[in-house]
Amino acid sequence: MVKTESYLGKDDDKIIKFLSTDDFMNSSNSPGDSVIASILDYQRQTNNFDQIRGSMLLNENRDIVGFLGTIAMPATYRTQKYHCVQTSSAFVNKEYPGNFKKILNHFVETNKGAPTFTIFPVPKIFSTFERMGFVEVNPERFKSNNYIIQDYVSFLKELLKNKILFRFLSLPIGFVANLLYCNKTKQSKLKSQLLVDFSNDYSKIEIDYKSRTSDLFVIDWNKELLENKFSNKVNKNKSNIKENEIIHICCFDNANNIIGSIVLKKVRNYKRFIISDIQTIASNRSDIVKSLINAALGELKHYNFNSIMYLGIEEIYSEIISAKFKCFKKSIDKRAYFLPDGVIPIEKISLVFSDDDLNY
Numbered sequence: 001m002v003k004t005e006s007y008l009g010k011d012d013d014k015i016i017k018f019l020s021t022d023d024f025m026n027s028s029n030s031p032g033d034s035v036i037a038s039i040l041d042y043q044r045q046t047n048n049f050d051q052i053r054g055s056m057l058l059n060e061n062r063d064i065v066g067f068l069g070t071i072a073m074p075a076t077y078r079t080q081k082y083h084c085v086q087t088s089s090a091f092v093n094k095e096y097p098g099n100f101k102k103i104l105n106h107f108v109e110t111n112k113g114a115p116t117f118t119i120f121p122v123p124k125i126f127s128t129f130e131r132m133g134f135v136e137v138n139p140e141r142f143k144s145n146n147y148i149i150q151d152y153v154s155f156l157k158e159l160l161k162n163k164i165l166f167r168f169l170s171l172p173i174g175f176v177a178n179l180l181y182c183n184k185t186k187q188s189k190l191k192s193q194l195l196v197d198f199s200n201d202y203s204k205i206e207i208d209y210k211s212r213t214s215d216l217f218v219i220d221w222n223k224e225l226l227e228n229k230f231s232n233k234v235n236k237n238k239s240n241i242k243e244n245e246i247i248h249i250c251c252f253d254n255a256n257n258i259i260g261s262i263v264l265k266k267v268r269n270y271k272r273f274i275i276s277d278i279q280t281i282a283s284n285r286s287d288i289v290k291s292l293i294n295a296a297l298g299e300l301k302h303y304n305f306n307s308i309m310y311l312g313i314e315e316i317y318s319e320i321i322s323a324k325f326k327c328f329k330k331s332i333d334k335r336a337y338f339l340p341d342g343v344i345p346i347e348k349i350s351l352v353f354s355d356d357d358l359n360y
Helices: 012-019 035-050 100-110 123-131 152-159 164-180 203-212 223-233 285-303 315-324
Strands: 003-006 054-058 064-077 080-092 116-119 144-149 191-195 217-219 246-252 258-266 272-280 307-310 327-331 336-339
Touching (some): 003 100, 012 035, 012 064, 012 080, 035 064, 035 080, 054 100, 064 100, 080 100, 100 123, 144 152, 144 315, 152 164, 191 285, 223 258, 223 272, 246 272, 258 285, 272 285, 285 307
Antiparallel strands (some): 003 054, 054 064, 116 336, 191 246, 258 272
């Protein structure tokens, strides 16, 4: 016999232990090492904006056998402020099959009144969300992983790591591609540099973001959000970077104002970064993006990484990157869903996915 209860953040250790079983997620109490710990730390910092923290499935011994996490985020639609919620860390013990819908029902019921999303459920539970009334949003935004490659030999070794023969045969291709197609840092008119914190003035970007998205449902973008999401994960050891750590690069104008920002996160065991966040002002956006990516390529070289991956970023940025840099695209089937509330039109939702931590 199992039952559902709300998880309110009183015993993070049990959640970390449960989600670390069966290699579902890496176990760590340090936000810099673990996605789980990072999300829980974010919730502590923000009180999860007074939204429910998750839904637990408990067995007769009150052991956690299922969990559907909840992340709350401040959002705006036509000047109206919201706190939306999204699912995270969905996992049910394999000895308790068929109980996911029970947890999902609990999640929906306890978050009534908040715009509700789920991002990238595994394919086998797509239909569960759809039967619950969730509708896919921004489908074209999540159809491919994109890579800005600096070292094809290393990239192909990782891509084909489980296919030894193909990996061996790909080496000559990688060497040729490095000669003809790899991305190299170029001279830029604008200055971009690495920063070690988020105690900076991002107001120019924030003003532009609010103006550009005034007719859309979007997650707020400001200094406080950046600090809450990323400050506990900044890499401060330039000789090494761990799982879930980030680096932060900003672009400056001639008056030394920040006009562009990019956050790059280390991707699991790969020698690559993923773009976790990118925003710029509207004026000269293309050159700002070029400057930020050039600086990011310089950091790739420092860490001996081979590529930068991006997925689900806004089209204005993905189009500039693909035009300015040589990119490799890999088709995927990722989906994001919204539970219609009769207030926010589906076509007005601009949902951006950055990494596997806090999405927006």
